[in-house]
Amino acid sequence: MMNVSRFRMIACFALCCSMFGSALVAQMAPVDHSTRRIYVEPFVTKEGSEKFREDVIAELRKLNSVSLAGDESSADVILGGGGEVWIKGYRSHNPQLGKVAPNGTPIYTGFLSIELRDRNGQTLWSYLATPPAASGDILKDLSTLIAKKLADALRQGDAPSRTTPLPQPTTTLKGAGATFPFPVYQKWFTSYRRENPALDITYEPIGSAAGVRSLLANSVDFGASDSPEVIHELSPGDDEKYLFFPSVVGAVVPVVNLPGLSGDIAFTPEALAGIYQGKITKWNDPILTRANRGLRLPDLNIVVVHRADGSGTSYAWTDYLSKTSSEWKTQVGASLAPKWPIGREASGNDGVSKLVKEQNGAIGYVEFIYALQNHLSYGRVRNRDGEFVAASLESIAAAVSHSVKLSGDFKVSIVDSPGAGVYPISSFTWIVVPTHIADDAKRNALTGFLHWMAGPAQRQAAALGYLPIPKDVAVKEEAAIAKIH
Template identity: 40%
Template sequence: MRKFIDNSRIYFRSAYIVCFASALFVSLAGCKSSSGGSEAQSVELNGAGSTFVYPVMSRWTSSFSGAHSNVRINYQSIGSGGGVQQVKNGTVDFGASDAALNDDQLNGMKPMLQIPESAGPVCITYSLPGLNKPIQLSSDAIAGIFLGKITTWHDPILAKDNPGVALPNTKILVAHRTDGSGTTNAFTTYLSAVSPEWQQKVGQGNSVNWPVGMGGKGSEGVTGQVRQTPGAIGYVELTFAQQNKLPVASIKNLAGKYIPPDTSSTTAAIAAFTDQLSKDPRTPIVNAPASAPDAYPISTLTFLIIPKDGPDVVKRTALRNFVQYVITDGQAAAATLNYAPLPDGVKDYDRQQLQQMTAAGQPIP
């Protein structure tokens, strides 16, 4: 009898082990099947727009795809105007613009979310071979040059900005964007703020009728024009100037200081508009008041333009996760490429915007 009981115990223990192992196998198989579902499904996201943001966008898309091997992100650096048009037409999943869309523009589109994703300086770059010291420019000098009223580097206004510097008697050749550009919008917004004559004759926008100069497509085109033409001057994102080993000017702000374009001076510009940005992140951050002595005066926020709704749940989820990365961990990468990190108030606004994203009319899980 005892032997029968012992054998029974052995039998039931063996059966329990077999059942547990079988259950574990089924559970693991189910997990593997789940991980091979929507999360592992290949996703391709397409974006287009700002050349200003292209250096950091390249870093963001590469880093995100490296951590999410099933997601591929293509970004075309075609200018803010082109990006806005493509997202309006539905040919891309997101656009990028250095100028926020105003209410009139939004009224002509399906519902869009505008998400500030970085900020940076629009720098004035130039080609003056043999001049080793970076030049300084006041608002009068910049407006005069781009209005075509200051035509040589030996002009008295430029000499006043650069005491002790032997500026050459070289003709100034202006380089500007030919495509619809948020960088142009930021630059002309600054010029309109500091020069009544510019505001009256030219104004601001993604595209303007330039009084003088030669055109280039994208920041790449303007950089190329400046690099190849002695005496040329243009406006580009800082990384483009640095990559092409071109000098950049320090710009005089309302506090009377000549400020170089960099991350810290852009951060100071953002800080000067904290109250306004908390109410409307579309607020321009050019020409900061004199109470911000370290602010670079030609700074701009850049924006992702994203349809509020879309039909594909998997794609929309991947897009939301990418934008979430951009406004959080991606900010550290932005800082290494001369873009200023977003302040906490703007990040909070971005998170609220992301919560409004839907797929097929339903909240994204």
């Protein structure tokens, strides 16, 4: 077997601006039954690329639903991917010894993004895998999982046909807001420009509060936020002037920098609230050790990191703390920019990730993909059913399926949803647009993009670590676009 700690998947997708990742999940959009002849692209890696490609091909040969093409020119569709898999530590064969040696059982982490695209470069299906905790042949295991998820997608039936928006006169749309969905927005805007070259969409990831303030000041055409209350919080009384359109679903995860930790740390709601209130100051505090039996937590000071800017990610984080801690709800509450009792500040998901990575003993909170992009460990969080659940698109999907139905204005928090397998800090993220847009060209361009976002764009979400919005939500969303006038 290859040295997995040096295994690096850095393959390029034809449509992808950048590759980030998260947990094992298949994108839910079905693939057209007619797309059967598959060409598997070579994976560009430091080592092991050919073995991985051979393993993927071997697994695909077992499927009756596909045939393999020898080259791209004779294929109906192309399968490609990229990402990273590495060893983050070792589990001791004898936990009583304390110190974990490199000859223990390796613990894998990382991600592998996969896209299936047609001959025109359009994404038909996407999927994102992380390795199992233990594996005798990590490349083989990942190949098996990828083939299984692809077969499941093929069995779902034909993808709904959607009309590509008609080309608009040369138009520029400006947006600003949340960093939470920025990786997928970045890809979407590039992909949409290829289909509509006369339209240019720019986006500044400056945080939910700053972006929506720009929208309120009419300096951008649309905003983006992870908080359904952002308009109400920033401009009470103006709620009816703006529409919220869910784009994808993501998760906020607690990220930690604890060198030498042999496993994933588990957090109770009490522990997270206590840490962010400044009441729990050591990593080996009894409240943490009780939830992490068998894990040797260090005698190390906790360095708390939080967002400096008004943030929808902060809203989701404090919404969870408010719903699970009456003391937090009374003293701090849920907000885009709460009055933090303690902690060091950083701007954006990138800034929090960077500060946590630089500081031993640090804890912060970021959107899921930023954790893997920055090789940060993220903890499991106890949900309402008492389970300690790690973020993954499967556990985010469980949160969506067990949450209340979206209202007509699409504003709902799915934080702390009940149900088995639910990751409790999951959230929709929204594009926010004015109800009235006087400029015909901009109105037509924006509504065209929103229709595309609710349709074909969703197939690109999973490879970047986001859950596509549910189909029934997409249908209602397309109908709601007509409210823009």
